Amino acid sequence: MINVQGLGFRFSLFLIAASMLVVFTTAEFFYRTTYENEIRDANNDIEELYQTVGATASIAAFLEDEDLAKEAINGLVKSDKILGASIKSDALYYQLNVNEAIDSNINPRIFMVRHPFMPEDILAEVNVYPNFEHIINQAEKISIDNSYSLYAEALVVGGVALLITYYIIISPMLRVGRSLNEITPGTSQRIPTPKYHSRSEIGKLVYDTNQLLNKVEEQFTQERQLREEIEFLEKRFRMLFENAKTATVLMAENGTIALRNEAFNDLVEKTEIGIKQGYGELLDELFETPETMKAALQEAFARNEFATGEYKLKSSANDNAIWVQLIASPLLTEEGERYYQLTLNDISSRRHELQKLALQADFDALTGIYNRNGGEKLIAKLMRKEHQFALALIDLNGFKAVNDIYGHDAGDEVLIFVAEQLKEKIRKNDVAIRWGGDEFMLLLQADDETSVQKVVDKVNSGVKQPFYFNNDTRPTVVSMSVGVAFYPQTSSNMHALIKLADIAMYQAKQNKVSAPDDYLIFANQSRFDNGYMD
Template sequence: MINMHGLGFRLSLFLIAAAMVVVLTTAEFFYRVTYENEINEANHDIEELYRTVSATASIAAFLEDEDLAKEAINGLVKSDKILAASIKSEALYYQLNVNEAINRDTEPRMFAVRNPFIPEEALAEVNIYPNFDHIIQQAKKISTDNSYALYAEALVVGIVALFITYYIIIAPMLRVGRSLHEITPGTAQRIDVPDYHSRSEIGTLVNDTNQLLGKVEEQFSQERQLREEIEFLEKRFRMLFENAKSATVLMTETGTIELNNNAFTDLVEKIGVEVKPDYGELLSELFENPTAIKETLLESFSRNEFATGEFKLKSVNKNVIWVQLIASPLITEDGERFYQLTLNDISSRKHELQMLALQADFDSLTGIYNRNGGEKLISKLMSKGHHFALALIDLNGFKAVNDIYGHDAGDEVLIFVSEQLRDKIRKNDMAIRWGGDEFVLLLQAEDEKSVKTAISKVNDAIKKPFYFNNETTPTVITMSVGVAFYPRMSQDINTLIKLADIAMYKAKQNKIAAPDDYLIFAQPHSQEKGDRA
């Protein structure tokens, strides 16, 4: 099938059109030139014919011989190029076909007949009427024949030029085009240089194209290698990302999750929340305090810093999950903003810290606050401006239990006393093991009567008889108590404890003389000599 848009077809059309234009122009030119030449040639032939008979006409006019005149005129008219002729002198006149020539409006050509002996003397005139119909027809025929010859010659030249152009230019270019079309970019395939074109423009084009194909192959090879490296790194990254223990999320600025790993899905399922592609801005729906987390993160982002913090997740199934959140803002080359959020489950560490805090603040034997935790409680109450009474308790007879019955018996006494302190005080009051056999009660009371009522309940509960090692004689533990009021007596924790300690020491001394007098209220700024070290 002929390609109407192909180079060969278009070039053929161009050559044919160019040949036709050249042939038409040339034929028209040669037609006109030939026509004029034939007309001029006919006029020249008429002059030559007259010269042929001029001698006869000159003698006929000199001798006034009519026969010679007829011979001359008849000789002229015999030519196809002469329609009519006449000779005229004072004594002689002869014409042939003149009337016919006049009817055709043919203009005669006039020739002077000279005296054969005196050339300067004119004896007669000869009028020759050209046969223009014959002359023009003959000129047209010759011109037409020449035009046909030119057409034939142009056709032959055009066909030859077309064949030469096709085999020298078009065919090699078509082969080059087909070869280029069949080549797969990036391979070692190349275009063969057409025969006889190693130094032509086509050969140069093929060589340049082969160089370009070589560069393309090189770039494809490099790109293929880079793609393999990228795929290798992508697989490693995806493996690292998907199998990471830390939950990681890539999300848009509006909160839509673009990418997340398996650890994030496991974390969401762990707290009993439905897995979905959007949990609000910065995953706020997953946290117990969404407002706090957004304020914390956005404040860091406003300074172009990554944000970090420990936050508690909102749990549907009562699982308490704490995470360490690390959030980083990411901006693409197109200016699009994303956030990368990493959530590390720190619930176990949080629990361990809580246990360590309990161990630091609570007595391992009795389960109530120890001195460290007690001091924190006192400082907290002071910072909040609470009014309270600090009762310092010392057990009487405890040392003897340890010495006689051993530390296990002593521990039993301490546990019992701690239970009574915790059970007999009010909900807002606090019991503290201050150290050894000393205890502290923080009572939400501002008057001595309320304190006496609370201490009395504790004292009655503690006076339970103990029977150690199956002995029949009971052991009874009693207590001595010193009380100081905050802030009435002092606003300094050390001073407050010292005042209670002084009062307790007085109660311990009074216990010997008055066993029921176990409670003493401290006096402000007491500096008695009996202060304990």
């Protein structure tokens, strides 16, 4: 099928059109030139014919010989280029086909017949009537024949030019194009240089194209190597990302999660939310205090810093609270899209351990109630909040004898029992503390002695229950000596308040034998001058 858009077809059309234009112009020029030359040659031939018979006509006019005149005129008319002729003198006249020429409106050519011996004398004149029809037909025939020859020559030259152009230019270019179309970019395939074109423009084009293919192959090789390296790194990254023990998420600014690993899914399954596509902006749906978390992160992002903090996740099981260390980093792509990388480290175990350590630091391991450290924290907290309370310091009477007679296990049993009585007998808002050894303390929500007396009497009744150790039939009874100080009435200083209660407790302890019912003494600042002032 002919490709009308192809270079060969378009070049052929151009060559044919150019050839036709040149041939037409040349043929027209040669036609006119040949025609004019034939007319001119015909006139010259008429003159030559006359020169041939001119001597005969001159003698005929001199001798007034009619036969010689006829011979001269007949000789002229024999030519195809002369239609008629006549000779005329004073004594002689002869014509042939003159009437026919006059009827054809042909103007004669006049030649003067001179004296054969005296050329200056004119004896007669000869009128020659050219056969213009024959001359024109002959000129047109020759001109047309020449034009046809030019057309034929142009066709031959054009055909030869087309063949030469096809085999020298178009065919090699087509072969180059087919070779280029069959080449797979990035391979070692190259275009062969056509014969006889190693130094031509086509050869230069093939060379430049092969150089380009060399560069393409190099780039493909480099790109293939880079792709293999990227695929290798991507597999390594995906393996590390998916198998990481730390929950990691890559999310868009609108909250859409682009990447998540299995550790994140495992962490979310522990919450009451469950696995789903998104969890709101910056995963705020997962946290118990999303406002606090988001505010901290946005403040860090505003400073162009990564954000970190410890937050509690929502969970249906309150006993197993989930705490995470959140690390968030803002990311900006080359296209200007904003992403966030969020890493959630499960620190629940550490938080639980810290809580246990806190309990161990603030609670007594034997009795389970607050220890002295925890008690001091509670007293300081109540003072900061300016709550009124009564501080009752308790010392057990007879406890040393239990340790000495029955051993420390029995003593521990007594301490546990006393702590249970304290917790059981005091009110809901009151607090029991093991102050140290066999000393206890009560923080009572009371600001008058009557209220304190009621609570302490109730506790004392429970503590005085008899113990029987090692199947001993004799009961062992412990009692309490109690000193009470009020905050802020007695003192607004913690150490002074405790010291005043301690002094009152030792005052009560002195009554354990002489006045056992007077086991409770209220501290009085003016009464106990001990150097501690408000």
